[in-house]
Amino acid sequence: MTEHSYDIAIIGAGIVGASIAYHLAKRGCTNVVVVEKEINPGMGSTSKAAGGIRAQFNSRINVELSQMSISAFERFPQEMGVDVVFNQVGYLWIATRPEDLRLFERNVADQRKLGLDVQLLDREGVRRKAPYVRMDDVLGGTFHQKDGYAPPADYVMGYCKRAKEMGVRILLGTAVTGLIVQNGAVAGVRTAAGEIHAERVVCSAGAYSGKIGEMIGVEIPVQPVRRQCFVTEPIRELPHPIPMTVDYTTGVYMHSESGGVLIGLADKDEPPSFNENIDWSFVEKVAELAMRRVPILEQAQVRTGWAGLYEVTPDHHPIIGDLPGVKGFTLATGFSGHGVMHAPATGQLVAELLTTGRTSLDLRPLRWSRFREGDLIKETHVI
């Protein structure tokens, strides 16, 4: 394909690979190629995301990744010259069980120590933030104004555009079929169109990362799991844009979308697979839970829906860092449904790691080996 040898090859032009490419270029590292199997960037999980961006997590590392990322999302239009609307209208988490309210209280105390301006709400506080919510069983909630939602595609395009302008090559329609490893060190990737030589390779292949690991006989514990979203016809009665509203008890979440509401729910019984077909029978369950929390939804028809893949690790946290045993192979994957919101921080941190060997945030908790060591990270706020 090419005699050219790159410093770095990135597998996957989703939001994570695109962000890494941009941040490398920003640091002056432009002899970089992004290899993407689809004909456009961002066509994997990124194009299916609900676009939620939040710092309200309970693991320290998730909060830190979000804090870094939210600042970057706020700067994005100026820094990238791309007009993206980040609806910073907050995430509202609703508790209907006393034990969840107690958990919320503990989480808010911890989050405040990390610098988040999170509010603990009583029933009246929830009602004021979300007058559209059915209140009879609501005990309280939490709210963080800097959370919100945005269209992920705009961020991918922004990152790719700037990365290309600075000299990064983005090869589309090119599937990686193998990794070149020589003397225990990665030396590039194989594709149907030929070999691409690179001193370092980054795996940001999302839900397909396990397959990349299989190419060199290494387990990358990332499982593909179908997740679905549905969007209603416009609902004029709602005060758009509403905060991302999450019923913690049922897991149903919703935010404004095209004048209507995007509704999502993780089916806990969904087995791992690459199935991205929409299951229209699931919409009934989602709609029932959503209408129970927000009665005005009874008046709205579901207009459309889609299915995509979460890229799930055993502890729902990403794997970011070098893979031990294969020199020059770095992982940035397994975001478990939080890859859009954590992409800016990931791009910066991986670029720091690759260019200096050091990172401004301690990435040890996210190391690949934690699964073998049994050192999993706990998180109470996964939807």
Ligand SMILES: Cc1cc2nc3c(=O)[nH]c(=O)nc-3n(C[C@H](O)[C@H](O)[C@H](O)COP(=O)(O)OP(=O)(O)OC[C@H]3O[C@@H](n4cnc5c(N)ncnc54)[C@H](O)[C@@H]3O)c2cc1C
């Ligand atoms: C329904 C749904 C709702 C979601 N909601 C949210 C949300 O609100 N907020 C949030 O932060 N996240 C959300 N997510 C999760 C989010 O979409 C992912 O975490 C994120 O997109 C991961 O980005 P990525 O770049 O790692 O993966 P991807 O976007 O999947 O990118 C990986 C890329 O690698 C390419 N690739 C794979 N294998 C190869 C190969 N062999 N050769 C070349 N290229 C390859 C793929 O084609 C793909 O483009 C949601 C996901 C779904 C499905």
